[in-house]
Amino acid sequence: MLLLRQAWAPIAAAVSFLLLLLIHNHLLREGGQLVAGTCEIVTLDRDSSQPKRTIARQTARCACRKGQIAGTTRTKPACVDVHIISSRQWCGMTPCLDDESCNLLVNQSGWTCTQPGGRVKTTTVS
Template identity: 85%
Template sequence: TRIRQALRLNAFIRISQLAAGTCEIITLDRDSTQPKRTIARQTARCACRKGQIAGTTRASPACVDAHIVRSRQWCEMMPCLDDEGCDLLVNRSGWRCAQPGGRVKTTTVSYSAGMSSLTS
């Protein structure tokens, strides 16, 4: 039984560890109850290197330089896809990604109990 327990623990550690500088999406919730609008909330887990913090790059969770988040210069982390333009929201609470066809994705950042949350 000790060998079995050791194998289970080993498997758990391998599954729960992320490579340094990487992120994974843990939860994704979409609400499409409003016409022409989808609200998406996602939670990501990141193993960032020193000087980095969880952020968004090309519409995916990523480790970014911490100064970007502290200064709220969101577009510096390149959160939009390659064909989209990035604009800061007026109060710097998030950013907008504008697609060539006119569709706009707005992302706001909120903090609670030491965690940050992204809502698109």
């Protein structure tokens, strides 16, 4: 019986520690602090009221490292090098999917991703 009491305390401490660790990790993923170099989508609104056109607006929250800023990689929010954003060379972020081609808009306010079938997705930065 004495041995059981002595073993119970370290087991209870270990279980408590694991439970706290799980709660901490859950809070980090659910609106807590982001891991450095990562982003999450905060809001996403879609408007398909116009024929053959969908307007989507998204807001992302990022925790970027020094020398990085929020951008887009492979159509998802990501931390990218600051010089890409400051020089407005959007295609340097690799914003399009692998099978799409990226082109800058004439006024450098965004980019287009052209799919092999000819469908074009236009992204503007505001």
